[in-house]
Amino acid sequence: MKYRQLGNTGLLVSEVGLGCEGMIGGTPEHVRQLVDAALDCGMNFFDLFCAEPDVRSNLGEALKGHRDKVYIQGHIGASWQNGQYLRTREAELVTAAFEDLLQRLDTDYLDVGMIHYIDNEADFNQVFGGWFIDYVQELKRTSRIHHIGLSSHNPEVALKAVQTGLIDVLLFSINPCYDLQPPREDFNEVWTPKNYTQPLTNIDPIRDTLYKTCEAQGVGIVVMKAFGGGDLLSEKWSPFGVAMKPEHCIHYALTRPSAACVVGGFRSAGEVYQAGGYSELLDADRDYAPFLKSVPLHRFEGKCIYCGHCAPCSVGINIAMVNKFNDLTKVQDFIPESVRNHYELLEHHASECIACGQCLENCPFDVPIIEKMQEAAEKFGL
Numbered sequence: 001m002k003y004r005q006l007g008n009t010g011l012l013v014s015e016v017g018l019g020c021e022g023m024i025g026g027t028p029e030h031v032r033q034l035v036d037a038a039l040d041c042g043m044n045f046f047d048l049f050c051a052e053p054d055v056r057s058n059l060g061e062a063l064k065g066h067r068d069k070v071y072i073q074g075h076i077g078a079s080w081q082n083g084q085y086l087r088t089r090e091a092e093l094v095t096a097a098f099e100d101l102l103q104r105l106d107t108d109y110l111d112v113g114m115i116h117y118i119d120n121e122a123d124f125n126q127v128f129g130g131w132f133i134d135y136v137q138e139l140k141r142t143s144r145i146h147h148i149g150l151s152s153h154n155p156e157v158a159l160k161a162v163q164t165g166l167i168d169v170l171l172f173s174i175n176p177c178y179d180l181q182p183p184r185e186d187f188n189e190v191w192t193p194k195n196y197t198q199p200l201t202n203i204d205p206i207r208d209t210l211y212k213t214c215e216a217q218g219v220g221i222v223v224m225k226a227f228g229g230g231d232l233l234s235e236k237w238s239p240f241g242v243a244m245k246p247e248h249c250i251h252y253a254l255t256r257p258s259a260a261c262v263v264g265g266f267r268s269a270g271e272v273y274q275a276g277g278y279s280e281l282l283d284a285d286r287d288y289a290p291f292l293k294s295v296p297l298h299r300f301e302g303k304c305i306y307c308g309h310c311a312p313c314s315v316g317i318n319i320a321m322v323n324k325f326n327d328l329t330k331v332q333d334f335i336p337e338s339v340r341n342h343y344e345l346l347e348h349h350a351s352e353c354i355a356c357g358q359c360l361e362n363c364p365f366d367v368p369i370i371e372k373m374q375e376a377a378e379k380f381g382l
């Protein structure tokens with residue numbers, strides 16, 4: 001397993017983490033098997049959105065003796081009422097659900113206290129304009145949560161949240177299908193087949209801006225829905241009409257700026273081990289570019305998606321990283337010091353490009369790489 005910095009939190013998180021969908025309805029033994037497999041793979045990041053008491057208790061039991069080895073991201077605003085899940089902004093329910101979560105997990109704190117999802121403007125205004133955000137900030141001040149997170153499926157709302165400067169972590173739904181879609185307040189619309197019947201091209205600009213803004217502001221992204229709830233793995237159910245492999249989905253998500261960890265709701269220890277092996281795969285095995293190129297109706301073209309398929313460069317330039325750093329300078333009017341530092345640390349720089357054209361033959365998406373190298377060289381002066 002490889003580990004990445006989660007924005008500016010200081011947390012070094014595993015590239016793949018464990019979500020809780022696969023724990024729902026499972027026995028304590030089943031949850032223990034998932035957790036043991038995750039720990040065995042080196043996963044150290046656990047997302048718990050579920051408010052169901054049994055899931056919380058079973059996870060708490062399975063993590064006994066391991067608390068100091070894992071980061072727990074628990075959701076605030078998810079409650080359990082009359083035997084059912086309820087997303088709530090009611091103070092009494094929210095605070096009770098938070099106390100219940102800590103008690104069932106047998107812990108004093110959450111590493112990330114995640115504001116349970118906000119997908120529309122009215123809810124955003126309610127949470128950030130009222131008692132909820134004060135409560136979450138108080139939890140952080142008193143170290144009951146160490147970092148503030150927010151989950152969303154809507155890039156417009158997520159971007160507003162990031163721009164408040166109040167959140168440290170964003171839990172966001174990322175996969176190549178969602179990335180083609182414009183922001184929508186109703187998340188179900190993003191997956192509706194009719195929205196994929198027309199040709200779509202390239203990542204939606206607001207989603208693109210969101211990822212780059214997170215990187216620029218040091219907000220770490222944890223990825224959910226990387227497999228589209230499993231639909232992307234099926235030719236029959238994927239909106240693309242072509243099946244992806246799990247490692248392609250994970251790699252796509254982790255090549256977005258600021259993405260540090262993909263959490264999956266794995267349903268068996270076997271699924272955990274399969275996803276947990278991602279970090280050890282060769283680049284060729286997780287290369288999603290041929291898949292995206294094979295999609296019949298929708299296209300990625302002319303814009304770098306950081307897939308790395310053009311490697312190797314004849315002089316050793318990491319073209320995907322140069323393009324990413326160059327793009328990161330475009331969300332503000334200046335070059336952030338962190339981006340400049342990362343660029344300078346590259347072994348080879350854009351100015352070394354000899355315009356041989358080898359990469360152009362390898363890029364499936366017709367990116368004008370030589371021009372991009374010239375642009376980056378001018379911008380960074382290197």
Ligand code: SF4
Nearest residue numbers: 304305307308310363
């Ligand atoms: S230039 Fe093309 S092949 Fe290279 S990383 Fe970008 S999109 Fe991928």
Ligand code: SF4
Nearest residue numbers: 313353354356357359
């Ligand atoms: S054109 Fe430039 S970036 Fe592309 S392979 Fe040649 S030297 Fe590398």
